[in-house]
Amino acid sequence: MLYQTTKDHESLRQAIREFAENEIKPIAFALDQNNEFPDEIVKKIGENNWMGLPYSKKDGGAGLDVISYAIAVEELSRVDGGVGVILSAHTSLGAYPVEAYGTKEQKEKYLVPMAKGEKIGAFGLTETEAGSDASGTQTTAILEGDHYILNGSKIFITNAPKADIYIVFAVTTPDIGTHGISAFIVEKGWEGFTFSDPYDKLGIRSSTTAELHFNNVKVPKENLLGQEGQGFRIAMQTLDGGRIGIAAQALGIAQGAYEAALKYARERIQFGRPIAQQQSIAFKISDMATQLRAARFLVYSAAEMKHNELRYSVEAAMAKQYASDVCMKIVDDALQIHGGSGYMKGMDVERFYRDAKITTIYEGTNEIQRLVISANLIGRMPKSKKSAGGVAAKKAEPITGVRKREMIQTDTAQEAVDILVENLKKDGFDFTVGIDLNTPIVDSDRVVSVGKGIGSEDNMELAKQLAHAAGASIGASRPVAESMYLLPLERYIGMSGQKFKGNLYIALGISGAVQHLKGIKDAGTIVAINNNPGSAIFKNCDYGIVGDLNEIMPLLIEAFGTEEKKPAPPMKRIRKAKPRKLAPAYGVYVCTGCGYEYDPELGDPEGEIDPGLTFENLPDNWECPECQTVKADFIEEKYPADRQ
Numbered sequence: 221m222l223y224q225t226t227k228d229h230e231s232l233r234q235a236i237r238e239f240a241e242n243e244i245k246p247i248a249f250a251l252d253q254n255n256e257f258p259d260e261i262v263k264k265i266g267e268n269n270w271m272g273l274p275y276s277k278k279d280g281g282a283g284l285d286v287i288s289y290a291i292a293v294e295e296l297s298r299v300d301g302g303v304g305v306i307l308s309a310h311t312s313l314g315a316y317p318v319e320a321y322g323t324k325e326q327k328e329k330y331l332v333p334m335a336k337g338e339k340i341g342a343f344g345l346t347e348t349e350a351g352s353d354a355s356g357t358q359t360t361a362i363l364e365g366d367h368y369i370l371n372g373s374k375i376f377i378t379n380a381p382k383a384d385i386y387i388v389f390a391v392t393t394p395d396i397g398t399h400g401i402s403a404f405i406v407e408k409g410w411e412g413f414t415f416s417d418p419y420d421k422l423g424i425r426s427s428t429t430a431e432l433h434f435n436n437v438k439v440p441k442e443n444l445l446g447q448e449g450q451g452f453r454i455a456m457q458t459l460d461g462g463r464i465g466i467a468a469q470a471l472g473i474a475q476g477a478y479e480a481a482l483k484y485a486r487e488r489i490q491f492g493r494p495i496a497q498q499q500s501i502a503f504k505i506s507d508m509a510t511q512l513r514a515a516r517f518l519v520y521s522a523a524e525m526k527h528n529e530l531r532y533s534v535e536a537a538m539a540k541q542y543a544s545d546v547c548m549k550i551v552d553d554a555l556q557i558h559g560g561s562g563y564m565k566g567m568d569v570e571r572f573y574r575d576a577k578i579t580t581i582y583e584g585t586n587e588i589q590r591l592v593i594s595a596n597l598i599g600r601m602p603k604s605k606k607s608a609g610g611v612a613a614k615k616a617e618p619i620t621g622v623r624k625r626e627m628i629q630t631d632t633a634q635e636a637v638d639i640l641v642e643n644l645k646k647d648g649f650d651f652t653v654g655i656d657l658n659t660p661i662v663d664s665d666r667v668v669s670v671g672k673g674i675g676s677e678d679n680m681e682l683a684k685q686l687a688h689a690a691g692a693s694i695g696a697s698r699p700v701a702e703s704m705y706l707l708p709l710e711r712y713i714g715m716s717g718q719k720f721k722g723n724l725y726i727a728l729g730i731s732g733a734v735q736h737l738k739g740i741k742d743a744g745t746i747v748a749i750n751n752n753p754g755s756a757i758f759k760n761c762d763y764g765i766v767g768d769l770n771e772i773m774p775l776l777i778e779a780f781g782t783e784e785k786k787p788a789p790p791m792k793r794i795r796k797a798k799p800r801k802l803a804p805a806y807g808v809y810v811c812t813g814c815g816y817e818y819d820p821e822l823g824d825p826e827g828e829i830d831p832g833l834t835f836e837n838l839p840d841n842w843e844c845p846e847c848q849t850v851k852a853d854f855i856e857e858k859y860p861a862d863r864q
């Protein structure tokens with residue numbers, strides 16, 4: 221194992237350092253503030269032939285070794301951790317699987333433009349149910365003729381939506397564990413392949429991260445990467461290399477923070493001398509330098525082993541875990557050395573402090589790295605029965621739980637609106653009553669909520685009229701409040717915002733990013749209106765209409781009624797009948813007061829109703845056993861013809 225870098229390595233470092241200092245450093249603060257992807261910088265990195273450093277010249281790369289690649293990520297991250305991960309995710313997660321498993325044609329079509337920097341690559345493994353347990357993949361790819369039909373979603377995908385080429389993992393054979401997962405090369409722009417808005421992150425804000433949504437995406441058979449069933453292995457092998465990239469990123473961020481702290485400590489005078497000459501600070505600096513040296517050895521050693529085609533999974537895990545753990549320590553000490561100045565926006569060390577954290581999380585949390593290392597030392601831990609071979613063991617369930625998912629398809633928008641409003645009334649909603657538009661979301665029985673699909677501020681007035689007509693308060697998705705400033709921040713709904721637990725949620729032009737859906741998972745009824753039939757919101761709604769908001773909003777206002785609303789009674793949760801695939805043999809009746817569903821198989825022992833009596837045959841004076849609502853106020857749950 222050599223740890224010495226060569227002259228060539230050091231001249232590459234020099235070139236990239238100059239580039240980073242001259243081109244990235246001056247704009248790093250602005251990129252961070254604006255959450256902005258540096259298109260021009262990435263283009264120049266490609267023109268410098270650094271986007272495919274470890275790939276052969278024949279494949280469009282620079283023909284250098286893995287240490288060269290690690291140095292590149294390190295040097296970019298020394299100035300901006302976001303730019304570092306753009307290169308890392310592109311090179312080791314986007315391009316590598318094609319280099320390792322691609323056919324000649326796949327390499328020509330995809331690896332060459334990626335290695336030349338003409339196209340950006342990304343890697344789609346993580347899902348809501350497949351994080352550390354990567355085997356929990358629920359995205360499916362079903363072979364139909366010459367194409368696989370891809371359905372599902374991926375979250376936290378680095379370089380999305382900027383990347384052009386995505387390596388996507390999906391289940392091709394269910395119920396056989398990791399051996400049922402396959403890898404595919406998927407191009408941006410294919411029909412049914414859409415993105416969420418990029419996330420607003422704590423750090424690495426110059427890189428983009430977004431969700432991928434696949435709605436019946438046709439992936440040509442020839443875009444299967446490797447063999448069917450080889451996907452999990454491809455993912456694991458790719459991540460081994462990716463972890464070297466993240467280790468190098470952590471090393472670079474730590475190096476940047478260390479250098480800033482050293483400079484500051486030499487300049488800052490307290491008690492009559494530079495703080496660097498005071499032992500408490502000097503010892504911190506010496507620890508930082510030692511940790512950096514140890515981390516660098518681990519990173520270059522793993523890179524060298526990969527380059528020499530030795531087994532390096534454990535060494536990559538050690539490098540990633542150690543470099544990122546000490547990175548956290550070093551940025552913390554560096555900020556401490558800067559004192560109050562380091563806490564200010566615009567100081568590099570403040571940005572490094574935020575950028576560092578992700579390195580202990582992505583491409584395998586440091587807990588997973590320890591699991592990989594210990595499994596190699598001690599042997600694999602026994603798996604719980606629940607997770608053993610758990611691929612898609614649990615059927616994919618929408619984030620908002622089981623929903624009716626009734627898509628209202630009619631010839632005209634007017635007909636769709638009429639059916640929707642009729643259904644809602646049948647479900648027990650009374651549109652003669654209403655709440656104030658500004659009722660806090662948590663106290664709202666109903667919310668009309670707007671997403672980016674609302675378009676411009678001009679349409680907000682219409683949305684508010686609709687909220688009034690529906691007897692609802694007004695809410696929004698995060699970007700509408702945060703970036704479009706159409707509503708105050710306290711009115712956005714989502715994982716990081718308000719949680720809606722009322723009875724009716726009408727989502728207008730909301731695509732259904734995971735973060736938003738988590739804020740409405742306890743909503744009683746979800747109505748989705750969006751012009752994109754592939755929007756994830758439709759998999760999470762009770763009623764859906766595909767259509768243009770400009771056309772549908774005025775119709776809905778009319779249908780709900782523009783009259784002054786009577787004050788709504790205090791919010792009472794309307795529980796819904798259990799969604800069933802098929803209507804049961806008996807009529808299903810639900811209490812409008814509390815949502816209790818009468819089950820003839822159980823009867824009502826407290827009301828002295830024997831099992832076997834149908835709802836229709838209950839005595840007229842029978843009352844709901846849970847809230848004493850009278851029989852006449854129960855509503856029948858209707859099932860569409862295809863579910864009878």
Ligand code: CAA
Nearest residue numbers: 309346352353354355378398453456457533582583584588
């Ligand atoms: N190389 C090749 N094959 C490997 C492998 C490796 N490093 N590790 C495991 N495998 C193979 C095993 O040999 C086994 O094959 P067989 O069934 O044929 O024997 C198969 O994969 C399953 O192995 P395990 O039973 O050990 O797998 P597991 O389900 O227990 O998972 C794990 C192991 C290490 C926890 C894995 O799930 C894992 O790495 N999890 C973390 C996932 C991760 O890193 N996600 C990051 C997402 S990407 C990202 O973050 C990108 C970004 O933003 C920049």
